[in-house]
Structures are given as C-alpha cells and as structure tokens.
Amino acid sequence: MKKDEQILVTQPVLPPLNEFIPLLEDIWDSKWLTNNGKYHKQLEAALAEYLKVPYISLFSNGTLALITAIQALKITGEVITTPYSFVATTHALWWNNIKPIFVDIEPDFLNINPEKIEAAITPRTTAIIPVHVYGNPCKVDEIKKIADVYGLKIIYDAAHAFGVQRNNQSILNYGDLSILSFHATKVYNTIEGGAIISHDKTMKKRIDYLKNFGFEDEVNIVTPGFNAKMNEVQAAYGLLQLKTIDSNIKQRQKIVDEYKKLLADIDGISFFEEIPNVKHNYAYFPIFVNKDKYGTSRDDLYNILKDEKIYARRYFYPLISQFPIYKTERFNSLAVAEKVTEEVICLPIYPELSIEDVKRICSIIKNK
Numbered sequence: 001m002k003k004d005e006q007i008l009v010t011q012p013v014l015p016p017l018n019e020f021i022p023l024l025e026d027i028w029d030s031k032w033l034t035n036n037g038k039y040h041k042q043l044e045a046a047l048a049e050y051l052k053v054p055y056i057s058l059f060s061n062g063t064l065a066l067i068t069a070i071q072a073l074k075i076t077g078e079v080i081t082t083p084y085s086f087v088a089t090t091h092a093l094w095w096n097n098i099k100p101i102f103v104d105i106e107p108d109f110l111n112i113n114p115e116k117i118e119a120a121i122t123p124r125t126t127a128i129i130p131v132h133v134y135g136n137p138c139k140v141d142e143i144k145k146i147a148d149v150y151g152l153k154i155i156y157d158a159a160h161a162f163g164v165q166r167n168n169q170s171i172l173n174y175g176d177l178s179i180l181s182f183h184a185t186k187v188y189n190t191i192e193g194g195a196i197i198s199h200d201k202t203m204k205k206r207i208d209y210l211k212n213f214g215f216e217d218e219v220n221i222v223t224p225g226f227n228a229k230m231n232e233v234q235a236a237y238g239l240l241q242l243k244t245i246d247s248n249i250k251q252r253q254k255i256v257d258e259y260k261k262l263l264a265d266i267d268g269i270s271f272f273e274e275i276p277n278v279k280h281n282y283a284y285f286p287i288f289v290n291k292d293k294y295g296t297s298r299d300d301l302y303n304i305l306k307d308e309k310i311y312a313r314r315y316f317y318p319l320i321s322q323f324p325i326y327k328t329e330r331f332n333s334l335a336v337a338e339k340v341t342e343e344v345i346c347l348p349i350y351p352e353l354s355i356e357d358v359k360r361i362c363s364i365i366k367n368k
C-alpha cells in the first residue's frame with residue numbers, strides 16, 4: 001500500500017469475482033433466493049465439516065444468532081457475562097428482557113474470570129454467556145464445572161473464534177450452544193452472516209424453526225419465531241470464502257509473527273503469547289500500552305497512528321458496563337477490565353496487509 005493510502009484495522013478478502021459470477025447465474029436461473037436453498041444447505045454441510053462440529057444453523061448475522069440462541073434455551077432472569085466484548089453480546093440479553101450481570105475478566109487472556117462467577121450467581125441466574133475474546137479460548141472446563149453445579153446453561157459468544165481449536169477439538173464444541181459472526185470484519189465472512197453451533201438434532205431443529213417464523217410446515221407454527229435466515233447469495237459467497245480460509249489464516253499468522261518480532265523490545269508495549277495446544281485464527285492483534293514505561297498513553301498512540309492514516313481500533317473501549325444504558329447492571333469490581341480497556345489497541349491485521357506496512361506501523365510505534 002502506498003504511503004498516502006489509509007490502513008484500516010481490517011479489510012475483508014473477497015472471493016474472485018469470476019468464481020462468484022457462475023454461482024450468481026445459477027441463483028438467477030433458479031430464482032430460489034432464500035428459505036433453505038441449495039447453497040444454504042451446501043454451506044451448512046461444508047462449515048460443519050470444516051469446523052468439526054455436529055450441527056450448524058446459518059443466520060443473517062451474529063447478533064440475531066445470539067438472540068436466537070438465548071431463545072432456544074429459554075433463558076430468563078439474570079445472565080452472567082463479560083463487560084469486555086463487543087456491545088452486541090449484552091444487547092442480545094436486552095432483547096430477551098434479561099438482566100446482564102457483569103463479572104471481571106482474567107488478566108492473562110481477558111476472558112471472563114471463572115473464579116469471579118460464583119459470587120455473582122443469584123436464584124434468578126439461568127445462564128453464563130462468556131466470549132472467546134480475540135479468539136483466545138475461555139477457561140471452558142472451569143466454566144462448565146460451575147454451570148453444572150448451579151444448573152446453568154452456557155452460550156459461548158464465539159464471534160472471534162472461527163476455526164479455533166484446543167487440544168485438536170473445536171472450541172465451538174463447548175457449552176450448550178456457540179454463536180459465530182460472519183460479518184465482513186471477521187476472519188471468515190459472508191458479507192453479513194452468523195451461525196449457531198448445536199450438539200443435537202432436536203436443538204438444531206428448534207433453532208431452525210426459530211429463525212424462520214416458527215414454521216414447522218405450511219400451517220403449523222411451533223414457536224414465536226422471527227426471520228433471521230441467511231440468503232442464497234450470502235451462502236454461495238460463503239462457499240467460495242471457505243476455499244481460501246486456511247491460506248488467509250496462515251497469512252495472518254505471518255503478520256502476527258512480524259509484529260511480535262518488531263515490537264518485542266519496546267518498553268511498555270506487550271502482547272499475547274501463543275497458548276500451548278491452541279490453534280489460533282489470528283483474528284486480531286491487540287497490544288497493551290503501559291503509559292509509564294512507554295512514555296505515551298494508549299490514546300496518544302492511537303492519535304499518532306491516526307495522523308499517519310493508520311486506523312487502529314480500541315477493542316474493547318469503553319467496556320459494555322461503561323455505556324450509560326448498561327451502567328446500572330454492573331455487579332462487583334471490574335478492576336481488571338477497567339485497567340485493560342485503557343491500555344488496549346488493536347493494530348491493523350488482514351491477509352492482504354503487506355509486511356512493508358507492518359514494518360512502517362511498528363517503526364511509528366517505536367519512534368513516536
């Protein structure tokens with residue numbers, strides 16, 4: 001990229017247009033645009049195989065997938081969740097008339113801290129909604145133990161965790177349900193899109209009813225559903241995206257390796273190390289700015305980069321619990337999250353980002 005061009009935090013890889021056009025022609029010929037069409041079925045099968053999950057239901061976006069997952073499990077009352085996420089995680093609770101109870105995160109990988117969950121449970125608690133933030137797996141075994149003791153459901157917001165594995169097992173296979181987002185900014189995209197991963201046939205059926213008005217057949221409605229279906233154009237596009245996902249993730253890894261090499265010896269700048277036995281997807285590259293050691297604040301660094309037309313993003317700032325609409329929902333101390341939200345900045349990362357640009361970004365950070 002030329003020096004005067006802007007660099008955004010992410011940029012989608014699109015499938016080759018010449019491969020997409022024949023699929024569009026096929027859709028045009030069939031005039032079948034949505035409602036569990038041929039490409040929808042193909043993409044469900046292909047994704048279940050790629051992700052190594054038993055059942056997947058495609059959605060028009062991740063937020064509707066999450067709202068539906070909560071409906072599918074009939075969750076009510078209070079739900080324990082993390083303040084350190086994209087705001088949609090909590091919005092999905094609001095739309096289900098559920099009170100979010102925020103619990104602090106762990107300092108290591110910034111996911112919900114299982115040790116803080118029990119103290120937040122009340123008789124009204126029915127579920128836990130953790131987030132695999134930046135695709136780093138939550139402490140799934142500890143969370144499951146607590147959920148089992150208290151009879152709580154678990155829905156993982158796995159919007160960042162496409163393709164992530166732990167001990168050769170998909171991270172999506174933990175919890176009662178997991179949701180994915182295929183938004184244009186995510187590792188794998190269908191322009192807009194999302195999915196719910198489920199573990200038995202009956203649950204998949206219920207989810208598929210819920211996303212299609214509750215229709216069982218022409219004349220029977222089994223549940224008050226709504227409309228959250230993925231259409232055929234998105235599904236066909238998604239099939240093409242699967243062809244390049246592995247090479248795209250490899251390319252992301254190269255970029256992360258380069259960032260880590262070049263930022264390694266800067267005082268006050270830190271980043272995550274790889275987690276043993278985890279296959280990462282390199283969805284994001286967050287760094288953490290210690291103002292005292294680095295000599296410049298996170299926000300000043302954000303602006304220095306911005307002046308160079310490099311648009312890093314402060315994911316996640318503010319915390320969800322800091323938005324006025326959710327401020328009253330705070331449970332107890334969120335000290336770790338409150339510290340991290342002031343230090344984090346996600347640097348640009350996408351498969352087509354050049355190593356030259358990575359070098360330029362790092363030299364700006366070094367020489368600010």
Ligand SMILES: *Cc1c(COP(=O)(O)O)cnc(C)c1O
Nearest residue numbers: 061062063086088159181182183
């Ligand atoms: C992107 C995202 C969502 C929402 O997904 P959409 O497909 O954009 O609706 C939910 N949770 C998290 C953590 C996300 O990053």
